[in-house]
Amino acid sequence: AQKVTQAQTEISVVEKEDVTLDCVYETRDTTYYLFWYKQPPSGELVFLIRRNSFDEQNEISGRYSWNFQKSTSSFNFTITASQVVDSAVYFCALSEDDNTDKLIFGTGTRLQVFP
Amino acid sequence: EPEVTQTPSHQVTQMGQEVILRCVPISNHLYFYWYRQILGQKVEFLVSFYNNEISEKSEIFDDQFSVERPDGSNFTLKIRSTKLEDSAMYFCASRSGTSYYEQYFGPGTRLTVT
DSSP: OOEEEOOOOEEEEETTOOEEEOOEEEOSOSSEEEEEEEEOTTOOOEEEEEEETTOOOOEEETTEEEEEEGGGTEEEEEESSOOGGGOEEEEEEEEESSSOOOOEEOOOEEEEEEO | OOOOEEEOSEEEEOTTOOEEEEEEOOTTOOEEEEEEEOTTSOEEEEEEEETTEEEEEOTTOOTTEEEEOOSSSOEEEEESSOOGGGOEEEEEEEEOSSSTTOOEEOOOEEEEEO
C-alpha cells in the first residue's frame, strides 16, 4: 500500500535559518512520482516539484533544494535562509505508476518563520 | 499564467441539501480531479476524470457524489444530500496529457454544512 509520512507536525524557525522538512514514503511500485506542494495561509495548493523514481539526482531551485534517497525512501525538502513568506503548510505527495495518477498526500508540516 | 479557477470560494448549506461545486480547469488540460481537505487535515483524493468518464474514485466518493463535465470548460462536483461531515475544502485539479502527474490545483471551495 502507498503511504506518505511527514513526522514533523510543526516547525518554527527564525528568519535566515535553514530548515529541512522530512518526507518518508512507502510504495510497492518501482516507478513512482514524488511531489511537494505548498499551502500558504490563503489556502491554495502551490506545486513546487515533481521527482521521478528513476531520477535520484538532487535538485536546487533558488533557496529550495530537495534530497531524494531511494535507499531510505525519503524525499526531504530544505529551505535555505528562510523568510517570513515561507510560512505555510508543506505537503509531500506520492503517485504510483499503476494506471492511476491520484496523489496520496502526507499530513503536512506547518512551517512558521518568525522575523 | 493559466490557472484553475473554482466557484464559489465559500458555500454554506444546510444538511440534506444538494450542492454543486464548480471548476474551470486549465484550457488545454485533459485530466481532472477533485480532492478534499477537512480542516486541519491532509488532502484526500476523491475522483479522477478523463475522456468524459471517471477513471478512479476513492471510498469517500460514494453514491452521494457525482462529477460532470457539462461543456468544454466546466468540471463540477455534486453532493446530493450533504452531511455535516462533508464540511471541508474541496480542491479541483487538472493536468495536461503531456505533463504527466503534474497536477495544478485551484484555490478551493470551502463547504460548510450546518
